[in-house]
Amino acid sequence: MRAPGLLAASWAIARKDLAIEFRTRSAFLSSVVFSLLAIVIFYFAWDPTAVGPLALAPGVLWVTFTFSGLLAMHRSFGVEAADGAIDALLVAPVARESIFLGKALANVVFVAGVQAVSLPAIAIFYNVPLAGAWLPLLGILLLATVGLVAVGTLFASITANTRMAELLLPVLAIPFFVPVVMPAAQATADVLSGRPIAESFAWLRILLAFDLVFVYACTVAYPFTIED
Amino acid sequence: MRAPGLLAASWAIARKDLAIEFRTRSAFLSSVVFSLLAIVIFYFAWDPTAVGPLALAPGVLWVTFTFSGLLAMHRSFGVEAADGAIDALLVAPVARESIFLGKALANVVFVAGVQAVSLPAIAIFYNVPLAGAWLPLLGILLLATVGLVAVGTLFASITANTRMAELLLPVLAIPFFVPVVMPAAQATADVLSGRPIAESFAWLRILLAFDLVFVYACTVAYPFTIED
């Protein structure tokens, strides 16, 4: 009986999480509907004669992704906390980093799935021409999502065992999301207004740096969040 | 030993809920910080040169209130579900309507408290002149909050016992928030741009009608959501 390695354990945990999420498919469906609703309600919150939809779209996109991502990450530790299942993970002979990596992986898959549906929706509802912007957008999405999920997963772990997880998580995480959401929204706006991607490199570099620093830092920090 | 009447029981339940929320003051504090953060991240999600802050403010205000309100209402049944405490309420000889009214009352107080802090904040961050608009704004806030809380509390009760409460609640509730948030945001925009409140009467009438219909409907419907 050999304890599974870092990657094998991460993979087992990610698979288990995705199995729980997709057990009924409703978690995914709800997340998608939630994103669509957020996109739509944003539209009605603003007077369209005062704010053009094209100007709103990038912000709406990123705020929506932020909140639906937070929900997903909250859930991912919620299922652990409910009947103390996290204890079983902690007793298992897997590196604690692999718990973090597994959960983060599952979250990236889940959040990316939701984005894949809501991106076209926002294009239709806000009348945004995506046609030529696909590839750069995909790059921005990937870079930003990795950063959001790394930080969000770590904070979800920290807050999961407090009786206020669902409130405290955004409070802790959002300040860390600013350096992701702002560059991502700016780069998205640039791309959508037809400027060449090269003009957004400054933003993308921030995203990349954030990813590198925080994926590493959060993986290293995670074990400290769970020891008791 | 006489079972307490509708109002006495509602009041006891509201007091208990508020005691839980304010036990550490951190629930309230987190809610306020959450609202502030949402306001800030909205600011950064848009290119301020493209969208003027005054045009953004009403939408930001109402989207923020919507989401922080949802969190509060989710919590209010979360504490009941955790160790099955809702069962103790259901066994008690109080009318089931009083459970609804008590929780809704606590939620109104809580949400109004959060609004009281975030309204000035948004005025500062977005440079909105509130000076002359206080009274009409208060009226809009009150009307809208009652509607939001009535519907949100009912749906929180419906979703509390499903394993997806935090996702399903917004999915079910947000469509119902549209006829509250849209009129409220429009009326707020009107008021903030200095137009006389009379111009917003059409919006306010919708809000009032919504409150009347849904406070009644939700109170009547609530008992059906908990019997098993």
Add this chain to the structure above:
Amino acid sequence: MTTLVAATGLVRTFGARRAVDDVSLALSAGECLALFGPNGAGKTTVLRILAGLLRPSSGEARIGDVRLPDPAARGRVGLISHRSMLYDALTARENVRFAAALHGVPDAEEATVRALAALRVADRADVAVRSLSRGLQQRVAIARAIVHAPDVLLADEPYTGLDAQGGAALTALLRERRAAGAALVVVTHHLHEGLALASHAAVMRAGRFVRFERAEGLDAGRYATEYQELVA
């Protein structure tokens, strides 16, 4: 003698599983039913129906002569369940006092103190329930359930987690309730413990009462042997 708890033809299905299948029973003041049965037999489900928490798929349950889930019926019931039913952010005292208030107990403060003292948790009454050990939480849960001196006490494995002192306190309390004219239903897996308390004994299996009789005069050892065969 007035009938305090009466159930006729209770059936409860979950999906197509008949968790409770045609159960009838009647208990009068001062009677105590010990309910035995293997895991999954439907004991908890019966108790939840009698507490008015679960609507039977068919059949009806009455407390006194009021049909559940009428509030007048519910108010006379006390329930000790698998879960603590406590708000873990509140203290033991706050939890119990809140229950007293909901039941309109005249002197809520005093009743609270008495209930907590009866369960021997008075010294931990002012810390958040969250930081109590399992057995201490169970004591608070019991105190919460009996603070309004219910006429009908439904106890689902109430000895869970209790130490000897807590168990003795609970036994004393159950006896006292019985003596005060309450009707009790106690679910337990410990035949001796249950029989020692009870005036009646019943065995559930696959949703049905397969045995139901007066407990006084039953030989516990023999009952245990027969029980083994019955549920095997």
Add this chain to the structure above:
Amino acid sequence: MTTLVAATGLVRTFGARRAVDDVSLALSAGECLALFGPNGAGKTTVLRILAGLLRPSSGEARIGDVRLPDPAARGRVGLISHRSMLYDALTARENVRFAAALHGVPDAEEATVRALAALRVADRADVAVRSLSRGLQQRVAIARAIVHAPDVLLADEPYTGLDAQGGAALTALLRERRAAGAALVVVTHHLHEGLALASHAAVMRAGRFVRFERAEGLDAGRYATEYQELVA
């Protein structure tokens, strides 16, 4: 005989409360410690420290000769706790198989089937754990805890909610683990049950071991009387 579990000078404080206060113990292969003590004595806290879930405020705990919380140490432990530690949306089988995968059990599928069969829940293995009764959930929790044949089994009131059949299955399983050379710590409030299983017995009170001895040859009746006096 190799020492499998060793603790020296464990202390754990929560705020100002010393939940565990200078506890030391050592168990070798095949030994079983029955741990008794009143509610709030600190039994659960000791177990959680030995499982590597709680860091002691001072003192240290070892599994074999690896100090906790090193993963190599944790992997040899099986834990049955107050809470089920199950994912209630997944089935019993999925829960147990996941645990097996995490422990690198070579034939996870077969080990899962065996564990569930040992606890007699094989016939309910494919419904979501959420819809099982309390006792059935406890069985699944036990199956999860022993699927990797742990060298050290820590069981916190493991008989909770189990019926006679489940209890017998658990007893058989604990004996089997002991025979296979594991070290066991079983927390229980039932002195007779505990003593019948154990090679050693200990009593905790207010965070301390106030009694610790070999159990074989102890007279259960007398032990019970002395216990009453000790913890009163």
Add this chain to the structure above:
Amino acid sequence: MPETSAAPRRPFDWFALLAVAVTAAAYVRAIWFTPPEMLQGYAQKILYVHAPSAWVAFLAFGLTALAGAFWLFLRDPRLDRFAESSAEVGVVFTTAVLVSGPLWAKPIWGTWWTWDARLTLTLFLWFVYLGYLVLRGVIPERDARARLSAVLGILGALLVPFIHLSVYLFRTMHPMPVVANPDGFQMPPVMVKTFFFAFFAFTLLYAALVRARYAFATDRDALEATLDATPDGGR
């Protein structure tokens, strides 16, 4: 466990065949025997899918709400099965409106979507009933599912006028009702006839789909009953 019995064989669904045939006839008429509209050309043919679908969607949701309301008092599982079937069919037709509308809008208005009142109302109706289906999906227990979804269905029906009202005040661009217009019909009679024919056909189609979906629900419930009723060692 007894042999898993296959679902009982049902007789051939003549009603469904009839509904499909009538719908097909309506289309043949719409495409070949009704002249194209003067300004919009062939794009206008979409009307014959679009408007009847919208009508059926509203009908479906109204009936879902009604069935839910009755369920709360009668607790008859058949009502719940009907509500379930009607909601699902309703979502399908709403989706048809939401797909056909933009397809039409692109050539006529030059955009896929605009935040017009009627469009928005349709979209939110779709959201409410998607939520309804999701809610049904997460409640395994049949009675609780029926009860909670009935509450949601009724509240949803109450909501529709409010959304309508508020989005109407927002702004509108969609054609005003052509048929129920105070100024009388604003279509040539031949178009109006085709239009009504299509309505009739879609209503039949709705009935046939709900009937089939209802039969499925009945079979499923019966199958669950035979599967679960197996004795299992006293548990």
